[in-house]
Amino acid sequence: MSTLTLLVCSLVALNLQTSLCIDTFKQNQSFIDGFTLVSSNQRFEFGFFSPSNGSSTNRYLGIWYHNLPLTVVWVANRNYPIYDLFGKVRLDENGVLILYHGSLGSVWSTNGARVASSFACVLQLLDSGNLVIRDDGGNKTIFWESFDYPTDTLLPGLKLGWKLDVGLHRFIRSWKTSEDPADGEYSFSLDPPEAPQLVLRSGSRKLFRWGPFDGSSFSGSTTFTANPLLQTMFVYNYQELYFRYEILDESILSRLVVSSTGLAQYFTWKVNSSKEWNQLVTFNSDPCDNYANCGHYGICYSLSSCKCLSGFTPDSPRDWGLFSYSGGCKRKHELNCGHGDGFVKYNALKLPDNPIVWGNYTSHLCEAKCLENCSCMAYANLDVYRNGSRCVVWIGDLVDLKNYPDGGEPIYIRMAHAELDSIADAKRKRATVKIVSVVTVIGVLLLSCGVVWYFGWIIRHRRKDQIGRSSKSQLSGSFQYVEDNQDSGFQLPLYDLETIFLACNNFSERNKIGQGGFGSVYKGQLSNGQEIAVKRLVEKSTQGVEELKNEIILIAKLQHRNLVKLLGCCIEGDETMLVYEYLPNKSLNNFIYDKPKRKQLTWRKRYHIIKGIARGLLYLHQDSRLRIIHRDLKTSNILLDSELNPKISDFGIARIFGTHQLQDMTKRIIGTYGYMSPEYAMNGHYSVKSDVYSFGVIVLEIISGYKNWAFHHPDHDLNLLGHSWMLWNKRQPLEVLDPVVQDPSYTNQIIRCIHVALLCVQQYPEDRPKMSTIYAMLSYDNIELPEPKEPGFCKKSNTKKVDTSASDSSTVNEVTMTTMSGR
Ligand SMILES: *[C@@H]1O[C@H](CO)[C@@H](O)[C@H](O)[C@H]1NC(C)=O
Ligand SMILES: *[C@@H]1O[C@H](CO)[C@@H](O)[C@H](O)[C@H]1NC(C)=O
Ligand SMILES: *[C@@H]1O[C@H](CO)[C@@H](O)[C@H](O)[C@H]1NC(C)=O
Ligand SMILES: *[C@@H]1O[C@H](CO)[C@@H](O)[C@H](O)[C@H]1NC(C)=O
Numbered sequence: 018m019s020t021l022t023l024l025v026c027s028l029v030a031l032n033l034q035t036s037l038c039i040d041t042f043k044q045n046q047s048f049i050d051g052f053t054l055v056s057s058n059q060r061f062e063f064g065f066f067s068p069s070n071g072s073s074t075n076r077y078l079g080i081w082y083h084n085l086p087l088t089v090v091w092v093a094n095r096n097y098p099i100y101d102l103f104g105k106v107r108l109d110e111n112g113v114l115i116l117y118h119g120s121l122g123s124v125w126s127t128n129g130a131r132v133a134s135s136f137a138c139v140l141q142l143l144d145s146g147n148l149v150i151r152d153d154g155g156n157k158t159i160f161w162e163s164f165d166y167p168t169d170t171l172l173p174g175l176k177l178g179w180k181l182d183v184g185l186h187r188f189i190r191s192w193k194t195s196e197d198p199a200d201g202e203y204s205f206s207l208d209p210p211e212a213p214q215l216v217l218r219s220g221s222r223k224l225f226r227w228g229p230f231d232g233s234s235f236s237g238s239t240t241f242t243a244n245p246l247l248q249t250m251f252v253y254n255y256q257e258l259y260f261r262y263e264i265l266d267e268s269i270l271s272r273l274v275v276s277s278t279g280l281a282q283y284f285t286w287k288v289n290s291s292k293e294w295n296q297l298v299t300f301n302s303d304p305c306d307n308y309a310n311c312g313h314y315g316i317c318y319s320l321s322s323c324k325c326l327s328g329f330t331p332d333s334p335r336d337w338g339l340f341s342y343s344g345g346c347k348r349k350h351e352l353n354c355g356h357g358d359g360f361v362k363y364n365a366l367k368l369p370d371n372p373i374v375w376g377n378y379t380s381h382l383c384e385a386k387c388l389e390n391c392s393c394m395a396y397a398n399l400d401v402y403r404n405g406s407r408c409v410v411w412i413g414d415l416v417d418l419k420n421y422p423d424g425g426e427p428i429y430i431r432m433a434h435a436e437l438d439s440i441a442d443a444k445r446k447r448a449t450v451k452i453v454s455v456v457t458v459i460g461v462l463l464l465s466c467g468v469v470w471y472f473g474w475i476i477r478h479r480r481k482d483q484i485g486r487s488s489k490s491q492l493s494g495s496f497q498y499v500e501d502n503q504d505s506g507f508q509l510p511l512y513d514l515e516t517i518f519l520a521c522n523n524f525s526e527r528n529k530i531g532q533g534g535f536g537s538v539y540k541g542q543l544s545n546g547q548e549i550a551v552k553r554l555v556e557k558s559t560q561g562v563e564e565l566k567n568e569i570i571l572i573a574k575l576q577h578r579n580l581v582k583l584l585g586c587c588i589e590g591d592e593t594m595l596v597y598e599y600l601p602n603k604s605l606n607n608f609i610y611d612k613p614k615r616k617q618l619t620w621r622k623r624y625h626i627i628k629g630i631a632r633g634l635l636y637l638h639q640d641s642r643l644r645i646i647h648r649d650l651k652t653s654n655i656l657l658d659s660e661l662n663p664k665i666s667d668f669g670i671a672r673i674f675g676t677h678q679l680q681d682m683t684k685r686i687i688g689t690y691g692y693m694s695p696e697y698a699m700n701g702h703y704s705v706k707s708d709v710y711s712f713g714v715i716v717l718e719i720i721s722g723y724k725n726w727a728f729h730h731p732d733h734d735l736n737l738l739g740h741s742w743m744l745w746n747k748r749q750p751l752e753v754l755d756p757v758v759q760d761p762s763y764t765n766q767i768i769r770c771i772h773v774a775l776l777c778v779q780q781y782p783e784d785r786p787k788m789s790t791i792y793a794m795l796s797y798d799n800i801e802l803p804e805p806k807e808p809g810f811c812k813k814s815n816t817k818k819v820d821t822s823a824s825d826s827s828t829v830n831e832v833t834m835t836t837m838s839g840r
């Protein structure tokens with residue numbers, strides 16, 4: 018075929034198709050400059066572009082955001098521009114996409130041979146911005162995708178990392194200049210696969226580094242994990258090792274880019290409201306992340322001032338005096354391998370570079386193995402691959418340390434015997450000083466006790482009179498701050514007993530707004546007018562007071578728009594009280610089981626509530642540093658703010674009682690019938706999947722407006738789960754829907770929610786999806802859902818049986834529960 022005929026053909030295709038805005042392109046077809054594909058969600062566009070306003074007329078084949086000022090996310094021929102408008106693209110009979118230029122012939126093509134297939138293939142631009150070549154039939158196998166060959170942009174869903182089975186390494190590399198997409202100087206990648214870290218490089222030189230992965234985040238950075246809008250995934254299996262993120266709010270576009278000036282930046286754009294890209298985070302903005310800023314064994318503090326690790330001293334004090342730290346530090350006492358070396362534990366550090374994963378050893382064995390090898394300078398136990406903790410060691414001098422108060426895992430650093438001795442001495446001294454001072458203090462205290470008591474009594478009586486008048490001074494006098502030794506930036510108000518009694522009218526019945534398994538809830542008002550909800554815990558925590566305070570501080574740090582805010586606490590004598598923000602709109606059960614009120618809950622509102630709960634739970638399970646399992650999730654523990662945003666309450670209380678284990682067995686079953694998963698109710702096994710079960714129950718309750726355990730049907734004795742399951746199998750899922758919800762336009766979404774709920778309440782925990790999957794399933798219609806299996810606890814008799822079998826443990830029974838309205 019001559020060029021001319023081709024051109025004419027393409028022009029015909031162009032005329033037929035541009036007006037339609039299509040996202041796929043067939044085999045044996047060609048298109049020329051001017052034609053574009055647009056993804057079906059209208060977010061991305063694929064075709065020819067020039068990078069700038071006209072100063073460069075080079076043409077590139079690439080992907081950019083549709084209907085936004087030109088923002089390129091992918092370039093095919095980044096190093097091989099076409100100099101005029103006569104580029105042509107063809108998907109050939111072998112399924113290879115080829116870019117031709119009249120005089121130059123083939124300029125660029127996709128690599129990779131297609132597996133023999135009886136189907137024709139197509140090129141499609143997916144909603145994620147991924148350009149794929151796939152079978153046009155059968156299982157639509159994808160055999161090439163642009164997400165495998167990223168340029169300078171990491172889009173949500175793109176897997177940064179390795180396809181281990183084929184040795185493919187996906188990383189992003191900057192443009193040469195802001196106008197030239199050719200390979201630039203800077204790259205951002207996840208490597209090496211043996212001990213993955215995030216590294217920003219200039220050429221082959223490391224500029225910045227975060228890692229290694231410690232099971233929940235990359236050591237030294239919470240940039241990703243702290244963002245409630247993002248959900249991050251770190252995956253390791255035999256085929257793949259990658260890191261990726263998803264954005265939880267569909268109306269936000271986001272991208273992570275390595276700029277041609279070497280900045281790793283994260284941008285967002287709110288659809289229909291932004292006018293320009295909002296640059297949210299620059300990863301390499303902390304000068305302390307500058308690679309090896311403080312040399313060997315030097316720790317970088319903010320504003321890039323350096324200190325030596327304790328036990329070390331500047332190698333060249335003169336250089337350090339001149340603020341030149343790169344020479345690092347040397348040991349005060351030389352190591353003497355095999356003769357008394359030991360390890361000292363350090364917290365709050367970004368872990369050093371060049372970790373080596375040695376294997377699945379216990380921490381004792383890890384220590385022993387490291388001690389044996391004279392070049393092994395440190396070890397840590399990290400969950401590097403998110404599949405159980407590994408023995409990670411560092412061979413040779415430790416480099417690129419940073420003070421990181423949020424820091425995750427401790428590291429054990431090798432020290433000489435002499436150093437260990439002096440540390441022990443110092444400890445002993447401190448202990449002696451403590452004992453002496455304690456004895457002194459006790460003496461003094463005893464003496465002054467009577468006096469203080471007497472004055473205290475007088476002052477208290479006076480203060481009561483003043484409270485009404487001077488609210489400000491009362492407030493500042495009424496609480497002191499608990500210092501959190503880990504993170505001096507955070508302080509939690511510690512209210513005194515008197516303030517709380519006063520605020521809650523001496524805990525009169527009138528102020529009581531709820532009763533739960535852990536104690537009663539009272540409404541109160543501080544003297545400054547702020548309304549609070551006070552939870553008075555009935556039981557004693559198994560922890561000491563200091564430990565308890567620390568625990569409460571940790572929990573108070575969990576802040577998320579779908580969690581109730583903990584404002585402070587009061588621990589005095591036998592009383593432990595938690596002070597929360599007060600939410601006037603009561604709890605979810607006040608709405609959904611209430612005939613007049615539930616009419617307010619349209620499907621859109623219900624869906625909003627379901628997603629909010631999922632988001633809050635996802636945060637507790639995965640994104641917060643503590644990985645909290647709620648264990649008593651139910652509608653009365655979901656509070657609603659004035660805009661009906663759901664807020665999970667009572668989280669972390671299980672921790673306050675001193676049960677730290679993530680997945681374990683417990684003799685004391687905390688929970689509520691109707692919401693408890695089978696494995697938890699029967700055997701006391703709990704895990705994140707028990708919360709998932711309760712979540713599923715809640716979703717069905719929100720959809721149907723019935724309580725699971727109180728559900729009645731004349732024809733059978735199934736509970737709500739059983740009933741929904743039966744309807745699902747009869748292919749009439751919508752019959753479970755609350756009749757006051759009349760919204761035919763959302764039928765598909767409603768069915769999808771029922772489907773997801775049924776997946777959550779499946780009998781076996783391993784069948785239930787994780788919260789991250791659930792959130793994705795709720796957010797993206799195109800994720801295929803597996804068929805649910807039978808729920809655990811389908812029958813009412815079944816529920817009753819659990820009721821009796823577990824009644825000797827101190828469980829919370831929904832029957833005796835009144836509403837925990839607003840807290
Ligand atoms: C493109 O042109 C506009 C106006 O002509 C100018 O304001 C803008 O800065 C230019 N953009 C680039 C990337 O040169
Ligand atoms: C594409 O062309 C090849 C060779 O001409 C032919 O075998 C194949 O069937 C064509 N495919 C389609 C989908 O038309
Ligand atoms: C899809 O079909 C191809 C052959 O047609 C087969 O090799 C492949 O395993 C299938 N993939 C899945 C996920 O079923
Ligand atoms: C943005 O506006 C368009 C047109 O007004 C509308 O169709 C679309 O749903 C809006 N998108 C979002 C996320 O609000």
Ligand SMILES: *[C@@H]1O[C@H](CO)[C@@H](O)[C@H](O)[C@H]1NC(C)=O
Nearest residue numbers: 373375389390391392393412
């Ligand atoms: C110490 O461990 C490193 C890394 O595993 C190894 O390369 C080196 O040979 C070991 N040295 C000795 C003396 O065993």
Ligand SMILES: *[C@@H]1O[C@H](CO)[C@@H](O)[C@H](O)[C@H]1NC(C)=O
Nearest residue numbers: 253254374376402403404405
């Ligand atoms: C976890 O990952 C490591 C990586 O080396 C692999 O060897 C191990 O088999 C994995 N363990 C499990 C339980 O998947």
Ligand SMILES: *[C@@H]1O[C@H](CO)[C@@H](O)[C@H](O)[C@H]1NC(C)=O
Nearest residue numbers: 376377378379404405406407
């Ligand atoms: C680690 O090793 C122990 C004993 O060899 C084994 O029971 C355990 O499953 C291993 N864990 C992982 C995560 O491979």
